[in-house]
Amino acid sequence: MAYDPNYGRLLANRYQLIELVGKGAMGRVYRAEDTLLGGVTVAVKFLSGALLNKKMRERFEREATICALLGEKSIHVVRVRDYGVDEDDIPFYVMEFLEGESLSDLLRKQSLPLPRFVNMVRQISLGLQAAHKGIKFQNEICPIIHRDIKPSNILVLQDPSLGELVKILDFGIAKLIQSSSNQTHSFMGTLAYCSPEQMEGKELDSRSDIYSLGVVMYEMLTNEMPIVPETHSFGGWYQAHHHVEPSPFDPSLKIPSSLSALIVKCLAKAPSDRPQSAAEILDILEPLEKSFSKNRSRRWDSGKDDRTFVDAGPTIDDLCGKTKWPSDKPRQKIVFPRLIRTKEAVFATLWTMLGKQDIENRLVSTRYNQFLFLTSPHPMVLWITVLHNQEYGPRWLPCYLDLKTSAGQRMARILGESGSYRILFFALEDPKRCQNVLKSTIDPTQCKMLIKWADDSQGMRVTASPQISKNVLKKEFERLKPKILMRLEAVYTTGSATDLSGG
Structure with a gap:
C-alpha cells in the first residue's frame, strides 16, 4: 500500500x-x-x-x-x-461524517421493493425541493441545482429516531467546477444520468435534476438503465438522451400506473414536459406512501432485506399532547427537561411555559439546538434550544444537565441515542394540558459527544458546586448568542420551519 x-x-x-x-x-x-x-x-x-x-x-x-x-x-x-x-x-x-451505504452499492445487491422505493425517493425529492427553492445568502435567494444526481451521490443510513434516512452528497460542487474558466470546453457530470440540455452545455434549472432523478428512479425499481446508448462515448449518450425512448417497465414488477407515469414524465426530453418542481413529484408520491403505511408504523427492521411493518399504537406526539403541567413546577416562564416513558421506549422532552400568543408565534420557526459541556469544576451540560421567527425574533430555551446525577446522565444518553427530542409548550393562561409539540433533531456528532460525556462524567472528580459550572456556561452562552442568531437569520426562509443543530 x-x-x-x-x-x-x-x-x-x-x-x-x-x-x-x-x-x-x-x-x-x-x-x-x-x-x-x-x-x-x-x-x-x-x-x-x-x-x-x-x-x-x-x-x-x-x-x-x-x-x-x-x-x-x-x-x-x-x-x-x-x-x-x-x-x-x-x-x-x-x-x-456518516456511516452508511451509497445507493449505488445498495442497488448492486437488489432492486428495491415499492414501499422502500417510495420512502427513499420522497426523501431525495425533499432534499431537491429545499435546494431548488433556494437559500437566502447576502439578501439574495440563491437556487441550487445539483447537476450530478446519481446513485453514488445518495447516501442511505440508519437513523435512531427516523429509521432509514437518505442524504444527498456534493450539492453545488459540480456547478462550482463547471463554472471554472479552465473548464469552459469540458463536460462535467455523469453521462448516464445527464439531461439532454446538460449535454448541450445549456444553463440548467431544477428540471435537469428532475430528469436525472427519473433515471435513478427507473434504476432503483429495475436494476436496469432506462436508456442504453449504442456506445458509451459522449456522442453515444448524447444521441440516447436526445432520441432514445425509455424502455417500458416489465409488467411483472406490478408498478402502480401513477408511479410509472411519473418516472416516464421525469424522463421527458423537453424540460417543459417534465414535472416542473420536486413538489409535483412529492404530490404523486404522497398517496402511494399512505397506501403502504396506512395504519402502520414506518420503521425499518434492519435485520431484514425488505421493509417490515408493525401495528402502531399512540405516537409519542399523541402522548406528549395529553400531558399535564407537573404539580411540583411553578406556573411561570421556565424551561426544564423531562423523560417520558412508554411501553416501548423512553423519550427525551423539553418542557416550557410561555404566553399563549408567544407559543403561536413560534410554531412556524427555525429550530436550533446545541450542547456545551464543562468538565470542571463540576461536569455540566448546557442544553441550548432556540426558536427563531423572522417577524418575532428568537425565543431562547436553555437548561442544564448535571452529569454527576443519574438523571442528568440518563437524559444525555437518551438524547444521544435517539438523536431528537420533543419541545412541549404550555400556556400561562391555560396550563392544564400541553398546547403544542415540536420535534427537534440533534446533529449526529453532538449525539456521539452526549453519550461520551455521560460516560466520562462518571469518573470525574467534583471540585466545586454545580452553580459555578452553570455560571461559566452561562457566560459562554451569552458570548455565543450573536453567532447563533446570525446563523439563524442567514438560513431563515419565510413560512418554512427548519431544524438546525450545532456541531
Whole structure:
C-alpha cells in the first residue's frame, strides 16, 4: 500500500486527517478528527487541484457557504461544516461524517421493493425541493441545482429516531467546477444520468435534476438503465438522451400506473414536459406512501432485506399532547427537561411555559439546538434550544444537565441515542394540558459527544458546586448568542420551519 503524506496531517490547525475513505475525479475524502471539538469525527474533502485555478477561491467560498446553509435547511443533504484553502491552494470542505451505504452499492445487491422505493425517493425529492427553492445568502435567494444526481451521490443510513434516512452528497460542487474558466470546453457530470440540455452545455434549472432523478428512479425499481446508448462515448449518450425512448417497465414488477407515469414524465426530453418542481413529484408520491403505511408504523427492521411493518399504537406526539403541567413546577416562564416513558421506549422532552400568543408565534420557526459541556469544576451540560421567527425574533430555551446525577446522565444518553427530542409548550393562561409539540433533531456528532460525556462524567472528580459550572456556561452562552442568531437569520426562509443543530 502506497504511503499517503496526508495521514496524520493537521489541516487548518484543527482537523487531524486519519485515513482516506474515498476518491474520484472530483477529489479525495478523508476521515478526520476535529481537535477543536474534542475529537469529533468529520469528513474532509479536497477538491482536485487539476479542476481548479487561483481565481476559484472567492467562488469556492461562496458556493461552499451556500451549500453549508442548505445542509442546515434540510436533513436530506449532507452538511458542510467548514471550508478553506490549504497551504498548496487546494480548496477543501469539511462535512459531517456518516456511516452508511451509497445507493449505488445498495442497488448492486437488489432492486428495491415499492414501499422502500417510495420512502427513499420522497426523501431525495425533499432534499431537491429545499435546494431548488433556494437559500437566502447576502439578501439574495440563491437556487441550487445539483447537476450530478446519481446513485453514488445518495447516501442511505440508519437513523435512531427516523429509521432509514437518505442524504444527498456534493450539492453545488459540480456547478462550482463547471463554472471554472479552465473548464469552459469540458463536460462535467455523469453521462448516464445527464439531461439532454446538460449535454448541450445549456444553463440548467431544477428540471435537469428532475430528469436525472427519473433515471435513478427507473434504476432503483429495475436494476436496469432506462436508456442504453449504442456506445458509451459522449456522442453515444448524447444521441440516447436526445432520441432514445425509455424502455417500458416489465409488467411483472406490478408498478402502480401513477408511479410509472411519473418516472416516464421525469424522463421527458423537453424540460417543459417534465414535472416542473420536486413538489409535483412529492404530490404523486404522497398517496402511494399512505397506501403502504396506512395504519402502520414506518420503521425499518434492519435485520431484514425488505421493509417490515408493525401495528402502531399512540405516537409519542399523541402522548406528549395529553400531558399535564407537573404539580411540583411553578406556573411561570421556565424551561426544564423531562423523560417520558412508554411501553416501548423512553423519550427525551423539553418542557416550557410561555404566553399563549408567544407559543403561536413560534410554531412556524427555525429550530436550533446545541450542547456545551464543562468538565470542571463540576461536569455540566448546557442544553441550548432556540426558536427563531423572522417577524418575532428568537425565543431562547436553555437548561442544564448535571452529569454527576443519574438523571442528568440518563437524559444525555437518551438524547444521544435517539438523536431528537420533543419541545412541549404550555400556556400561562391555560396550563392544564400541553398546547403544542415540536420535534427537534440533534446533529449526529453532538449525539456521539452526549453519550461520551455521560460516560466520562462518571469518573470525574467534583471540585466545586454545580452553580459555578452553570455560571461559566452561562457566560459562554451569552458570548455565543450573536453567532447563533446570525446563523439563524442567514438560513431563515419565510413560512418554512427548519431544524438546525450545532456541531
